[in-house]
Every structure is written in C-alpha cells, then in structure tokens.
Amino acid sequence: MAYHRLCESDYRFLSLIWDHEPVNSTELVRLAADSLGWKKSTVYTMVKKLAEKGLVVSEKATVRSLVPREEIQMQESRSFVDQTFSGSLPGFLVSFYGGKGISPEEAKELQKLIDALKQEE
Amino acid sequence: MERLFIRLLQMSLAGGIVILGVLLLRLILRRAPGRFRYLLWIVPAFRLCAPLSLPSPVSLFRLFRGGLVGGGDFTPSGLTLPLEQAVSVEASGTTFPSGTALAPAAMASVFSWLSALTWIWAAVLAALLLYSLISGLLLRRRLATAVRLEGRVFQVSDIDTPFLLGLTRPRIYIPWGMAGRDLDYALAHERCHLRRGDQWWRLLGWLILCVHWFNPLCWLAFILMGRDMEQSCDEAVLERLGDVRREYSESLLHIAGKSRLSSPAPLAFGESGVGGRVRNVLRWKHSRRWVTVTAILLCVLFTAAWITDPASLGAGTLTLNPDGTLGSLEWGMSPEEAMAADSRIVRIHTDSDEYWATHCVREELQNVKILGYTADVFLNFPKYNIPEASLNRVEDGTPILDEISITIRGEADVTEALKQIFGEQEKYMVDNSWEMVDGKPKVRYRPGELSEDKWYWHSREAMSDMIPLEQLRFLIPQYEDEELLGACCSTFAYRVDAGSYVTEDGTYTLISIYGLGSAIQKHLNDIYPLNTKDAEMDSMTDSLKQEDM
Numbered sequence: 001m002a003y004h005r006l007c008e009s010d011y012r013f014l015s016l017i018w019d020h021e022p023v024n025s026t027e028l029v030r031l032a033a034d035s036l037g038w039k040k041s042t043v044y045t046m047v048k049k050l051a052e053k054g055l056v057v058s059e060k061a062t063v064r065s066l067v068p069r070e071e072i073q074m075q076e077s078r079s080f081v082d083q084t085f086s087g088s089l090p091g092f093l094v095s096f097y098g099g100k101g102i103s104p105e106e107a108k109e110l111q112k113l114i115d116a117l118k119q120e121e
Numbered sequence: 122m123e124r125l126f127i128r129l130l131q132m133s134l135a136g137g138i139v140i141l142g143v144l145l146l147r148l149i150l151r152r153a154p155g156r157f158r159y160l161l162w163i164v165p166a167f168r169l170c171a172p173l174s175l176p177s178p179v180s181l182f183r184l185f186r187g188g189l190v191g192g193g194d195f196t197p198s199g200l201t202l203p204l205e206q207a208v209s210v211e212a213s214g215t216t217f218p219s220g221t222a223l224a225p226a227a228m229a230s231v232f233s234w235l236s237a238l239t240w241i242w243a244a245v246l247a248a249l250l251l252y253s254l255i256s257g258l259l260l261r262r263r264l265a266t267a268v269r270l271e272g273r274v275f276q277v278s279d280i281d282t283p284f285l286l287g288l289t290r291p292r293i294y295i296p297w298g299m300a301g302r303d304l305d306y307a308l309a310h311e312r313c314h315l316r317r318g319d320q321w322w323r324l325l326g327w328l329i330l331c332v333h334w335f336n337p338l339c340w341l342a343f344i345l346m347g348r349d350m351e352q353s354c355d356e357a358v359l360e361r362l363g364d365v366r367r368e369y370s371e372s373l374l375h376i377a378g379k380s381r382l383s384s385p386a387p388l389a390f391g392e393s394g395v396g397g398r399v400r401n402v403l404r405w406k407h408s409r410r411w412v413t414v415t416a417i418l419l420c421v422l423f424t425a426a427w428i429t430d431p432a433s434l435g436a437g438t439l440t441l442n443p444d445g446t447l448g449s450l451e452w453g454m455s456p457e458e459a460m461a462a463d464s465r466i467v468r469i470h471t472d473s474d475e476y477w478a479t480h481c482v483r484e485e486l487q488n489v490k491i492l493g494y495t496a497d498v499f500l501n502f503p504k505y506n507i508p509e510a511s512l513n514r515v516e517d518g519t520p521i522l523d524e525i526s527i528t529i530r531g532e533a534d535v536t537e538a539l540k541q542i543f544g545e546q547e548k549y550m551v552d553n554s555w556e557m558v559d560g561k562p563k564v565r566y567r568p569g570e571l572s573e574d575k576w577y578w579h580s581r582e583a584m585s586d587m588i589p590l591e592q593l594r595f596l597i598p599q600y601e602d603e604e605l606l607g608a609c610c611s612t613f614a615y616r617v618d619a620g621s622y623v624t625e626d627g628t629y630t631l632i633s634i635y636g637l638g639s640a641i642q643k644h645l646n647d648i649y650p651l652n653t654k655d656a657e658m659d660s661m662t663d664s665l666k667q668e669d670m
Contacts, residue, residue: 009268107377
C-alpha cells in the first residue's frame with residue numbers, strides 16, 4: 001500500500017486514534033480539542049481526509065485505524081527529515097509579514113557583526 | 122463616486138507628504154527606541170483615512186497652501202480644467218474663476234476619463250480585498266490542523282518562521298521542531314506583538330494600503346511600518362530579558378538561516394527584514410532618559426504639525442465695480458498657485474474678521490445697490506464642496522459669476538454685519554450660516570421670522586428633500602444617477618440650507634431657493650417640469666416661487 005506523505009499534524013492525530021481506538025467520534029473530538037487544540041470541524045475534516053487515504057475508517061460514529069502505528073513510523077521517519085523547516089509560507093503571508101529569508105552572504109555578514117559584539121564583551 | 126475618488130486623491134497626496142515627513146524623522150530617530158518610529162506611523166495613517174482634520178495654527182500644510190488645504194485638498198493637475206479659466210479671469214477682469222463652470226463639452230471629457238480612473242481604482246481595491254479575504258480563509262483552513270503546544274502557541278508544518286495570526290483570538294504559530302533558546306526568544310517576541318495588539322494595527326495598515334494602492338509611498342510606509350513593528354518588539358524583548366543581544370540576534374539569524382530565501386514577494390525588497398533586525402538588536406542599549414524625552418517631544422511636535430490643517434488662509438483680493446459687476450481679481454499668488462488652489466470661497470474684507478462670506482454674485486444683489494467694495498479672496502478649500510454649477514453660468518466657454526450669496530458666520534447680528542460690509546442700504550441679502558456637524562451641514566444661524574413650513578425646508582439636510590433629483594440631474598448632467606444621492610447631495614446640502622433672504626426692518630424674505638441661482642431656479646420649472654409625484658414638494662416649491670416674485 002502506497003502511503004501519501006503525512007505531515008506532523010496528521011501523525012499526531014493518528015497517534016491519538018492509535019492510543020484510543022476504537023474511539024467514539026464525539027470522544028475523538030474531545031481528545032483532539034484537549035491535546036491538539038482543534039475544532040470539531042477540523043477533526044471531522046481530518047478523519048475524512050485520512051479515511052480517503054485508507055488510513056482510518058469511520059463507521060457508526062466510531063473511528064478505527066487501518067494501519068499499524070509501526071508501519072507509519074517507518075514510512076514517515078524518512079520523509080520527516082527534510083520536512084521540518086522546508087516548505088515555505090503561503091505567498092500571501094510572506095508578503096503580509098515581509099520577507100524573512102536571508103542569503104548566505106548576508107548571513108555571513110551578520111554573523112561577523114555578532115562575533116564583533118562577542119569580542120567587545 | 123468621482124468626487125469620492127478626487128477626495129481620496131487629495132487625502133493620498135496629503136498622506137504621502139506626511140509619509141515623507143515620517144521618513145525624515147525616522148532618520149533623526151534612527152538611534153532612538155524603536156517604538157517611537159513605530160508610533161509615528163499613526164500620523165500618516167490618520168491622514169490617509171480621515172477626510173477632515175483639525176484646524177491648527179501649527180499645521181505644516183501651510184507650506185502647501187497652493188496645492189492643498191483642508192484635509193489636504195488638492196485638485197490633481199489635469200483634473201482642474203475649471204482653473205484654467207482662472208488665468209483668463211485676470212486678463213478679462215470681468216469674470217471670475219469659480220468652480221467647475223466649464224464649457225459642457227470639456228466638462229464631459231473630464232468626467233469620462235475621471236470616471237474611468239475611478240472605476241479602475243475601485244476594481245483594484247475590490248480585487249485586493251477579495252485576494253486578502255480568500256488568502257486569509259485559505260490560510261485559516263491550513264492552520265486548522267496546527268497542534269497546540271501550550272496555551273496560544275501552535276505548531277505547524279511547512280513554515281519557516283514563527284508568526285502571529287488571528288484578530289480576536291490570535292495564536293502564535295511556530296514551526297515543528299523549534300525548541301530551546303530559539304523557541305524562548307521567538308515566543309517572547311510574538312507575545313510582545315500579542316500584548317500590543319499588533320495584529321490590528323497591521324490589518325489597519327493593510328486596509329489603508331488597499332485603498333491607497335496607487336500610492337507608492339503607502340507601500341513603502343507599509344513595509345517600513347512592519348519593520349518598525351518588528352524591531353520595537355525585539356527591543357521590548359531585550360528590555361524584558363536583559364542584555365541578551367548576542368544570544369537573541371544569533372537566534373534570529375539561526376531561525377532565518379533555516380528558511381530558504383523566499384522568492385521576491387511584492388512587499389519584500391531591499392535589506393532583508395532579518396538583517397535590519399539583527400543590526401538593530403546589536404545596536405540596542407538601555408535608552409537614556411534624554412533620548413526618550415527628545416524623541417517624545419519630536420513625535421508630539423510632528424503629530425501636531427501634520428495631523429492638523431491650516432486654520433485659515435487669505436490669498437487675494439477681489440474688487441467689485443460700482444455697478445455691482447466684478448472688477449479685478451488680484452491674486453496674492455501666481456496664477457499657477459491660484460489654479461491649484463481652486464478658490465471658490467471668497468472672504469469679504471471687513472475690519473473685523475468675524476464675518477466672512479461664501480461668494481457668488483447674484484442678480485438680486487443689484488437691488489441692494491452695492492457701490493463697490495473689496496473682498497479678500499478666501500482660499501479656504503472646498504471642504505464643503507460648493508456646487509459649482511449653481512454659482513455660475515457659462516457663456517462662450519467663460520464662467521461668469523451671476524450670484525453672490527453671503528454667509529455670515531458666528532452669532533453676530535446679521536444686519537449689523539451687512540451694514541459693516543456694504544454700508545447703509547435699504548435691503549440686504551442674507552444667507553443663513555451653517556457649519557458642518559458630523560459631516561452634515563447644520564444651520565447655525567437661522568434668520569428669524571420664518572414660518573413653520575419654511576423651517577421645515579430649512580432644517581432639512583439633504584438636497585434630495587429640497588430639489589427633486591430629476592431637476593438636479595437636469596441641472597448638472599455630470600452627476601449620474603446614484604452619485605446624486607450620495608456625493609452630490611451631501612455636496613449640495615449646505616447650499617440647500619443656505620437659502621437667500623432679503624432683510625428689511627428686521628424681517629427676512631426668502632428670495633432664492635436653497636442656493637441655486639434664482640434665475641436658474643425660475644427657469645427650471647419651465648424647462649424641466651417637475652413630476653407631480655410629491656404633492657407636498659410641489660406646493661412648497663410654489664409657495665417659494667411666490668415668495669420669489
């Protein structure tokens with residue numbers, strides 16, 4: 001079974017299901033609100049998304065996982081590596097908050113300035 | 122809507138000038154605490170959104186009186202066709218540059234491209250707002266699955282840098298895996314934004330920018346405001362945590378270094394935000410008291426100078442001939458300045474400054490037998506937008522003044538005032554005085570002896586109640602349908618309230634209806650008969666016509 005790439009949030013949510021399955025959907029909403037800070041609608045959207053990927057199944061208001069935790073962990077350990085800090089903010093946010101990127105040359109120059117302060121001390 | 126747009130251009134120009142002022146002051150305050158630089162942006166923001174402002178003797182807009190006064194009024198060159206007539210005025214000596222009494226053909230062309238520009242502006246504004254809304258909603262959806270770390274702090278994938286988002290319940294979003302010193306400093310920084318409610322200020326700035334999208338200075342201001350906001354937060358963190366300049370700036374660099382150089386976004390250019398922040402942090406010291414005091418003083422002065430308008434302006438002299446026609450007009454400024462100034466309000470010169478007049482020469486005035494007087498041309502900007510068409514008629518493309526109405530301000534005895542201005546006469550013509558209250562004209566002085574129904578007419582504030590819209594439209598064709606109810610009506614409203622009277626033995630007789638030239642008004646019903654929809658209106662018009670005879 002080919003898994004779609006999961007992001008950290010997906011994984012946290014799956015973990016919640018693994019820990020409590022089979023879990024009543026109302027209970028899942030409560031759990032997600034407590035430990036993840038999610039809204040009800042977010043939980044339902046997420047269950048739907050994971051169900052479409054064949055990772056969980058939701059029947060009679062009960063959610064179960066379809067894949068064992070170990071399998072996902074193996075899969076994901078590789079993709080998590082380059083995931084952290086990799087993507088970029090949506091263009092709108094970047095423009096709204098101003099560009100935050102920095103070129104290697106500028107980084108070097110700034111590091112020099114910081115080092116100069118160190119020497120002063 | 123065109124009027125709204127012109128008004129906006131005026132505000133944008135005034136705001137732009139203030140932005141330039143802020144840029145200058147920022148240079149001086151370069152080393153002062155960042156919050157002063159941040160606070161300064163309030164002034165241009167105010168200028169850019171407030172249609173009116175407070176009069177003050179210290180206003181620096183005095184310097185620009187040729188071009189803008191009164192909420193930063195100016196008429197963009199090219200749009201000021203009426204003022205081209207001002208030059209011919211000096212030459213002919215018998216006409217007067219007043220308002221937009223233009224040859225109809227010229228007027229039509231101005232209005233067609235003005236309205237095209239207005240539509241472009243509105244379309245871009247709508248697009249920007251829509252774009253912001255959609256982006257905001259998409260972003261919110263994306264961030265729904267952020268996982269709470271603690272309280273308001275949420276972790277989210279695929280971001281480079283911590284940020285604050287949300288208005289009423291803002292959340293701090295941090296990248297997954299951020300920890301240790303980076304996290305502590307990032308949270309301290311974002312919490313500072315949170316405390317100050319920066320998300321609201323940023324939104325306000327963004328909305329103003331959307332409205333003034335055509336003004337490059339506003340874009341610059343938005344970017345710089347963002348930087349000042351960030352840097353003042355950095356400084357607040359240093360003030361809280363003590364001198365951690367080195368650690369803090371290394372953390373900034375560390376976080377920034379992890380992110381890829383983002384593609385050039387529309388709002389990001391020049392020195393990257395991080396570079397400026399690091400340099401600012403390294404420069405930081407506990408601010409000395411005198412620096413703070415000086416900065417506060419400078420900011421207060423700056424605000425007073427730019428947030429207000431000049432209290433009043435005199436600019437030239439208008440002389441009437443003995444037969445009541447207009448004599449020469451001597452401008453106290455160059456024709457170009459005069460053109461830019463768009464003078465429509467004339468100040469009657471008296472010994473006392475109490476009395477001033479809105480100006481237009483009226484046929485009835487000849488009954489008053491004025492034997493020549495001098496009036497200062499009072500270049501108060503048309504805050505109240507006198508409707509030009511009612512002041513003039515156009516003959517062979519030349520605007521001719523054919524009415525004068527006089528507005529006495531203050532609680533002075535009207536007849537006494539007129540005596541001072543015109544000398545002893547049998548009759549005086551009087552407008553009632555008015556002032557703007559909450560953007561609407563309110564009659565301040567009402568000539569006495571008005572019957573109940575006239576009071577009714579007089580206390581109304583909207584033109585649509587006075588002169589039927591069809592007639593107005595007929596009179597001033599450039600105001601199309603819906604505009605008439607909005608901009609045009611409010612524009613006309615003051616003239617509406619300012620009906621004209623003849624005073625005799627302390628009684629007042631209405632001689633002209635609500636500021637429209639009585640000649641125009643008289644012919645109006647013949648040329649363009651009223652619909653008889655509003656019986657009450659008709660009967661009142663009739664009664665007024667009788668008054669007129």
